[in-house]
Amino acid sequence: MLELTFINFIIIISFGFCIGIMASVLGIGGGAFMVPFLVLFFEIPIHNAIAVSLVAIVAVSSTVASINVEKGFANMRLGIILEMFMAVGAITGALILFELDEKFVRSVFGIFLFPISILMLLKIRKSSRKRDEEIDCSLEKFKGSLSCMFYDPSISKDIKYSVKNILPASLISFFGGSLSGLLGIGGGIVQVPLMNLVCGLPIKAAAATSNFMIGVSACAGVFIFFRRGLIINEIAGALVIGIVFGSLTGVRVLHKTKSNKIQAVFALLLFMTGIKMLMG
């Protein structure tokens, strides 16, 4: 087991800072990076790494959501609906973690990511053509309790959008939540493309809403690990400190970055994660 020296403390904080920036901009928890880092770099057993990762995801989600909610980026109502299914999935995932063949789950996960990444790349072109139409949408289109509006400082305009396909999105959220409990990831890697492609949210709103939600699914998963004494407090603590400061920095980047850039980075990230998962 890792002895937390001052050098290791600095390494973990620095890593957490980088993850915090990336996670807050992309709407993910960063678990897909934290778990391999803790297992490969510090030789921490995978169950402990997943538990520590989930604690860090709660930190990312809470920090970023505290800013994005007030600024109107996160769609809280949609978040509440989807996080309910994510929480059920996270509990299920955490409970079956010890039963299922991890390689099998990783392979399914990896294969699942490829079509999403390609769809997102294709949508970048489409969304840039549709941008004007989205911004100028009429009030007839802009209705329903889930519809939302936010000010995008990168283009200095209000963005209005309507939410669609809640039922399929809820079912896929269950899958995203189960991955959270099973693999120690936030589930944002599923939720952001889901809300962008299926529900029709602009990518910034999708990233912010995902960050709002993943705290609950990670929390549901981490309680199960907590009861089993699998959280390594010192390592989780160091990671949380780095991640909170990284997230605070990342939120400022999110507000200034153009949506297409976030979408392109996310698509690339999905593709790479898919390859990594398949390689085991």
Add this chain to the structure above:
Amino acid sequence: MNKDREIKLRVKQALQFCVGAGLFFLIMGFMFKFARVFHADKFFMTGILILLTAPVIRVITLIYGYAKSGEYKFSVLSLTVLFLLVTAFVL
């Protein structure tokens, strides 16, 4: 609209309080650990526990906020999420 802003403000305050308090205990824990003043594990445990309550308190804030503003549908949905979190803790 004002009610919506009030809910958002309450959520923000609840999350900021939990993250801030959790961070305080964690930083104190590392200061004591590296200064070798005394055993710091209780600080780490407290910090992490406070942090883990952040989503729970956020959900409770939403239950109250939506109930107060008459959006009972979202209040009930938030209550379901709270029930799921409690279930996860008990399991």
